[in-house]
Amino acid sequence: MDRFRLFPPQASTTSHEVDALFFALTLISLFFMVVIFLPIIFFSVKYRRGSPADRSNPRSGSFLIESGWTIGPIFLSLGLFAWGAVAYFRMERRPANAIDVQVVGRQWMWKLQHAEGKREINELHVPVNTTVAMTMTSQDVIHSFFVPAFRVKQDVVPGKYTGEWFKPTRTGEYHIFCAQYCGTQHSRMIGRVVVMEPAAYERWLKSGEPTESIVQTGERVFHDRGCSGCHAPNSQFHAPLLQGLYRNPVPLVNGTMVTADDQYLRDSILQPGKQITAGYQNIMPSFAGHLSEEEIMQLIAYLKYIGNQPPASQ
Structure with a gap:
């Protein structure tokens, strides 16, 4: 698996869309930071105590400018909201014909079982280019199933079921983290997703002792x-x-x-x-x-x- 990196690899069908929204928000934030803080710094220096700057009465206000800096951010915020909402609902809508996996979180491990009956602890083997849908619950406290490379994270709550799906696009091994503090060994509640070629996945699924579905x-x-x-x-x-x-x-x-x-x-x-x-x-x-x-x-x-x-x- 890759070591910790600032931007994990894009290894699922949703990762590009999530990253695009993330970078758009970052660039817009940087733009407004420059637009706001550079004038603040400039005028702080220009009108510092003892400077010979002109301190006469300012010019009258401009309705056009004041309307622009009010209406512009409103439409920008609505556009970002719509973008994020479309991406969110697309990620929440579970595709058909997905591989079903049941997940139970507990302090401090992940217990997983495939529909065919195969069980895993802190590991999840899946085929590449195939949708995987998980039904999750917790047997003690709130956890959160997070795979950074897939850009998916979902709370795992005791007493109810939550769902999460992803479609991996690259073979390899990818980190699983618990993204919700769950006790003294929270940092050790980790695992890995192993993305395999379909033929290799079928061999793995049939290996070992026969199991009930x-x-x-x-x-x-x-x-x-x-x-x-x-x-x-x-x-x-x-x-x-x-x-x-x-x-x-x-x-x-x-x-x-x-x-x-x-x-x-x-x-x-x-x-x-x-x-x-x-x-x-x-x-x-x-x-x-x-x-x-x-x-x-x-x-x-x-x-x-x-x-x-x-x-x-x-």
């Missing part, structure tokens, strides 16, 4: 924890069905609607009484403290899988 592990957790006893299509208990659920509206007992996204599934597992589905009683026990963050993410991956299947009849 995240969905397969989630299915096992679903049955081992007794979830299937109530939520299976042929269950004797009156519980909401999960087929066809994901990303669809869910009516609640209070008359409102909520979309069944990742956060909804997580809350339903850990806080089942928070959002009760209309037509059902609040009889489900909470699994808070009984499932690890990895098991919760695996279970949600399985719920998303069956949630995309055609709904079955009750």
Whole structure:
């Protein structure tokens, strides 16, 4: 990996756009610094105490000049805001057909798992020119997943899911940092992204002992924890069905609607009484403290899988 440098290499599809905005802001700031401070220095010297400079009454003001230095910066600020907003929303919009990676931050390491089941600690292997989308959470305090070479940084928050994606354009190894102070060993919470050629990545992915995919592990957790006893299509208990659920509206007992996204599934597992589905009683026990963050993410991956299947009849 490269040693620390002022400007890390541009190794993703978003790095050029981020750098362009950064340098534009820097140059504009330098321009206004010169425009403001040079006259200040000049007049400070010219009108210093004891100088023979003319101190008679100044000329009357100019409406054109005063309007210009007010309106000009307004439009400049709006232009920079629009530029930054377009770049931000483009980076926030997750592309389709991305490789899924689950990330759990903890003091003081990164735990990562690929959709195929491969696990890593403080390392992330990805293929070049392929979009990688990460679903992240923390099991203790707030962290922040930062890859300077990709110009991506996202807070990793306990109790909720945040997302981040990138598309690497150069093979190599790139630093991972935690960019949010998280305790006494915060500076040691580092890692690396290894960007490989697609063929080499496939060989790496298949190396080692065979593993369950995240969905397969989630299915096992679903049955081992007794979830299937109530939520299976042929269950004797009156519980909401999960087929066809994901990303669809869910009516609640209070008359409102909520979309069944990742956060909804997580809350339903850990806080089942928070959002009760209309037509059902609040009889489900909470699994808070009984499932690890990895098991919760695996279970949600399985719920998303069956949630995309055609709904079955009750």
